[in-house]
Amino acid sequence: MEVEENLQMMADKFEIIGLHVRIEEREILKGLDLTISKGEVHALMGPNGSGKSTLANALMGNAKYEVTAGKILMKGENMLEMTPDERARKGLFLAFQYPCEVPGVRMSNFLRLACNARAGRELEVMDFYSKLEEKMKFLEIDEAFMKRYLNEGFSGGEKKRNEILQMMMLQPEFAIMDETDSGLDIDALKIVSRGVNELRGPDLGILIITHYERILRYINPDFVHIMVDGRIAKSGGPDLAAHLEEHGYDWIVKDVEPVAAKGEK
Amino acid sequence: MSTASDQLLRGQYKEGFHDDLKIVHKVPKGLSHDVVDYMCDVKDEPRWMRDFRHRSLDLFLKQGLPAWLPGLRDEIDYNEMTYYVSPVEKSARRWEDVPAEIRRTYDKLGIAKEEQKLLGGLGAQIDSEMAYHNIQETLAKQGVVFLSCDDGLRQYPEIFREHFSKAIPPEDNKFAALNSAFWSGGSFVYIPKGVKCDIPLSVYFRINAEQFGQFERTLIVVDDGAFCHYVEGCSAPVYTTNSLHSAVVEIFVKDRARCRYTTIQNWSTDVYNLVTKRAFLYKSAVMEWVDGNLGSKRTVKYPSCYFMGEGGHGEVLSLASADKGMWQDAGAKMVFYAPNCTGRINSKSISGHGGRASYRGLVQVNPPAGNCRVQVNCDALILDERSRTDTYPTMEVDGDLATVEHEASVSNVSEEQLFYLMSRGVKKEDAVSMIVNGFIEPIVKELPMEFAVEINRLINLQMEGSVG
Numbered sequence: 201m202e203v204e205e206n207l208q209m210m211a212d213k214f215e216i217i218g219l220h221v222r223i224e225e226r227e228i229l230k231g232l233d234l235t236i237s238k239g240e241v242h243a244l245m246g247p248n249g250s251g252k253s254t255l256a257n258a259l260m261g262n263a264k265y266e267v268t269a270g271k272i273l274m275k276g277e278n279m280l281e282m283t284p285d286e287r288a289r290k291g292l293f294l295a296f297q298y299p300c301e302v303p304g305v306r307m308s309n310f311l312r313l314a315c316n317a318r319a320g321r322e323l324e325v326m327d328f329y330s331k332l333e334e335k336m337k338f339l340e341i342d343e344a345f346m347k348r349y350l351n352e353g354f355s356g357g358e359k360k361r362n363e364i365l366q367m368m369m370l371q372p373e374f375a376i377m378d379e380t381d382s383g384l385d386i387d388a389l390k391i392v393s394r395g396v397n398e399l400r401g402p403d404l405g406i407l408i409i410t411h412y413e414r415i416l417r418y419i420n421p422d423f424v425h426i427m428v429d430g431r432i433a434k435s436g437g438p439d440l441a442a443h444l445e446e447h448g449y450d451w452i453v454k455d456v457e458p459v460a461a462k463g464e465k
Numbered sequence: 466m467s468t469a470s471d472q473l474l475r476g477q478y479k480e481g482f483h484d485d486l487k488i489v490h491k492v493p494k495g496l497s498h499d500v501v502d503y504m505c506d507v508k509d510e511p512r513w514m515r516d517f518r519h520r521s522l523d524l525f526l527k528q529g530l531p532a533w534l535p536g537l538r539d540e541i542d543y544n545e546m547t548y549y550v551s552p553v554e555k556s557a558r559r560w561e562d563v564p565a566e567i568r569r570t571y572d573k574l575g576i577a578k579e580e581q582k583l584l585g586g587l588g589a590q591i592d593s594e595m596a597y598h599n600i601q602e603t604l605a606k607q608g609v610v611f612l613s614c615d616d617g618l619r620q621y622p623e624i625f626r627e628h629f630s631k632a633i634p635p636e637d638n639k640f641a642a643l644n645s646a647f648w649s650g651g652s653f654v655y656i657p658k659g660v661k662c663d664i665p666l667s668v669y670f671r672i673n674a675e676q677f678g679q680f681e682r683t684l685i686v687v688d689d690g691a692f693c694h695y696v697e698g699c700s701a702p703v704y705t706t707n708s709l710h711s712a713v714v715e716i717f718v719k720d721r722a723r724c725r726y727t728t729i730q731n732w733s734t735d736v737y738n739l740v741t742k743r744a745f746l747y748k749s750a751v752m753e754w755v756d757g758n759l760g761s762k763r764t765v766k767y768p769s770c771y772f773m774g775e776g777g778h779g780e781v782l783s784l785a786s787a788d789k790g791m792w793q794d795a796g797a798k799m800v801f802y803a804p805n806c807t808g809r810i811n812s813k814s815i816s817g818h819g820g821r822a823s824y825r826g827l828v829q830v831n832p833p834a835g836n837c838r839v840q841v842n843c844d845a846l847i848l849d850e851r852s853r854t855d856t857y858p859t860m861e862v863d864g865d866l867a868t869v870e871h872e873a874s875v876s877n878v879s880e881e882q883l884f885y886l887m888s889r890g891v892k893k894e895d896a897v898s899m900i901v902n903g904f905i906e907p908i909v910k911e912l913p914m915e916f917a918v919e920i921n922r923l924i925n926l927q928m929e930g931s932v933g
Binding site: 260261262263264283284285287288289293294296299300302303304305309310313314317318349350366370 | 879880881882884885886887888889890891892893895896899900902903904905906907
């Protein structure tokens with residue numbers, strides 16, 4: 201019975217254990233631990249250069265980011281052995297800080313291919329389009345959007361809304377949102393937040409990476425973590441974010457002992 | 466192992482088979498005036514054509530290759546080629562009259578009589594001769610002529626002689642001379658004044674013989690205010706020896722007329738494809754070349770627009786994909802002799818598996834041409850480090866008020882794009898194919914649906930394993 205319970209628990213968790221990551225010989229993450237359970241929203245905050253985006257990229261499997269130690273487990277499975285597309289098909293999603301443009305690839309074609317990949321089968325065309333239409337309405341996205349090329353010529357706000365649309369269509373089990381709020385005006389931020397709140401529920405664990413507390417006024421996190429110099433320096437409840445808003449990052453940065461990079465010990 | 470059989474082994478070139486056909490006419494290998502005479506006798510040609518052919522052969526033998534054209538000097542042994550081979554006696558009007566074994570070849574290539582239902586006309590050439598040429602009755606009733614070029618000479622001697630070799634004389638270049646000496650097959654198209662031939666006239670060229678030279682000749686006259694869309698495709702068996710395809714295509718787009726000429730070239734990688742294509746545009750005429758080069762060992766081809774009358778508009782959309790063992794030397798020419806004309810060249814090339822793609826272009830504005838505008842865009846995508854791309858644009862502007870713009874870019878499949886697509890669950894090879902197909906989308910969207918599908922299929926085959 202106990203084994204089954206353990207398996208059940210693992211099935212609901214995304215675990216980052218002692219993660220070390222380097223880019224071009226420079227160690228950025230220096231032993232990061234974080235566990236996200238389904239149904240939870242975690243906010244990861246931190247000053248510029250603390251390694252937030254590195255974490256997002258490493259979790260999704262960007263080959264430029266080399267994991268030198270530690271583990272990433274999703275539902276108990278070792279993510280480090282998987283390519284980004286395998287991770288995505290298993291239910292991981294990353295909303296990019298800077299979604300890139302892919303000229304000549306139509307939004308509708310791309311989304312259909314991605315949804316089929318995630319589902320592991322060819323979805324009924326009618327079902328796909330009716331779901332798409334519903335989600336687009338919800339995010340106040342114009343129909344003409346689907347005929348455009350993937351992110352090409354999109355405004356900053358359109359790109360971010362597109363990320364949320366993809367997230368709604370792909371129905372991940374764990375989602376990482378990398379500074380989705382940056383560069384958004386208040387109306388766009390509200391729409392994006394509405395999308396995330398709509399998705400929020402017992403089947404999804406969310407990690408919101410942000411520099412500012414602003415987005416957390418619209419999406420209430422269950423937990424807030426502060427990242428400094430490649431590690432989680434402090435964890436707490438929603439009040440931690442409010443405290444940061446008031447006092448900035450300085451007080452906590454001062455508290456943290458600089459960590460010797462791996463290999464320099 | 467040769468690249469051609471390698472390609473066949475990979476199962477990528479499904480047109481690479483050959484059939485043992487009964488040969489009706491075949492000349493001994495090698496170039497000679499005897500071969501010219503034999504062809505003239507078989508075709509029962511008028512004296513002027515016989516003289517023209519002999520003169521052209523002399524020009525070919527005298528003429529060197531253009532200085533700007535790299536390679537080819539010692540690559541082709543002209544005396545190892547056969548210049549006239551025909552498995553048919555004459556071009557049939559009814560599919561049933563095409564010899565059964567040739568019908569079987571076309572069935573395997575997916576060119577069947579059924580296809581004709583979607584087309585204004587269908588032609589099919591095998592080796593030196595057209596096996597089939599027919600046109601929808603409604604178009605024939607409007608006076609549209611769609612014949613093999615040989616039948617054009619026989620049945621419409623006046624229109625034929627008025628235009629033949631006027632856009633591309635045998636003196637133009639060595640390969641035009643070679644074609645002029647040994648031309649056989651190809652199409653003769655005449656669209657009468659004001660007739661809009663909205664459904665495409667389609668022709669398929671097949672080489673079946675080995676070490677053979679195919680010299681089809683196409684002459685298209687679109688009379689005042691008329692329209693036509695001509696579409697051609699081609700393929701050849703995979704042999705270990707080389708073949709030569711050297712076509713000449715001359716188009717006359719008369720006042721206010723419009724012509725679109727679409728090519729999907731998919732020769733096997735043992736075919737040298739050395740083609741001269743040129744359109745003369747008269748007053749307010751519109752010419753559009755859509756030129757897709759996906760096969761051959763070496764292609765040398767620059768579809769051209771010669772602006773002979775005021776206010777014309779010419780476009781060349783060029784798409785080249787150079788896979789292993791291929792060199793696509795493609796591009797376009799815009800030559801202005803009249804004022805107030807506009808031209809646009811949009812070229813996209815992909816090179817992978819060590820292939821080479823070159824854009825070679827000429828924009829020439831001559832003194833009588835004022836107020837002309839040309840825009841040239843060429844974009845190249847390189848899939849790996851072994852592959853190569855180059856751009857050779859030439860601009861010769863000797864006229865007032867000419868605006869010439871040239872933009873070029875070279876790119877790789879970016880890691881960032883790959884990561885983005887893969888992060889959505891798309892497998893790497895599918896992501897590469899999405900990016901590459903996206904790159905050529907601006908040209909593919911101009912193609913008829915079935916060609917667009919075929920291009921995407923061919924490109925995806927060439928993509929396999931190209932990004933490590």
